[in-house]
Amino acid sequence: MLPVILVASLFTLGSDYRAAYQQFQLSKNQFQQYKTESTRLTAVTDTRLVLTARNLLWKTYLQDLRGQLATDTNIADYPQTTVYLNLETELNYLNSLNFFDLTSLSQAKQLSLAWESRLYNSDRLTASARTQILSHRLNQLGLRLQPFIDQASPSSTLDLAKQKMAQFSSTTDLRKRYPLLLDAANVLLQLP
């Protein structure tokens, strides 16, 4: 149930961001066209709003990943703890930002560039978190399948399933591990 709520929350925030982004584009175009104080102030306000919406969207996504890492995986594991702590650091940065004090477009631009410059590392961090969550889920599925292998009667088909499971356990690449587990499961289904 929790992931569903989180996805719903992200979906709503995504809609809010898109609305803010459209308004920002409109204000920006009007400011660039008319260059009046009125259009400048509107552009500053809408830039503030889109920066806030974008920050909140990304922050919520990182919080969701951090939550799933904490609940789904073994946080005592060192690489996972590192990713968890790096997510914490990134979230602290995003929480420390204050867009409401921005009074000029130049200030907003500077802050936006600083925010965007962190995205590369932030993306890598989220990729690591996703990999660890998916890897844990695969391991859980493998653990559920293992008893059926252990209890099956010896046969060449079972040997094939065992071979697939051994490869699954020794491989680290998720894209290779999943087909191996699936193959082992399908082979097991063929046992009498």
Added chain:
Amino acid sequence: MKYPRFIWIILPVLVFAALLIFFVLRLPQPRSASVTASPSPSPNSQPATLNASPSELQIVVNDIRSFRLDDPELAAPSFSRSLDIPTD
């Protein structure tokens, strides 16, 4: 109208019987006891969870098949990575 004397004996009996039937019908129906014959356990019998392996294995296999590496629940939201804010 004058009733025969025995009606005063029959009437309470009938009322009591009607009440009895009424309350008995309102009692919860007992569940039908189904008896399933099971073979006597042999010394090499598997644990109960594994005796039902075909269906349980199928459940695990289905879960594995529904696993997705590109789980949409984990997908990053899309947004502009360069807002291109104009200067004042």
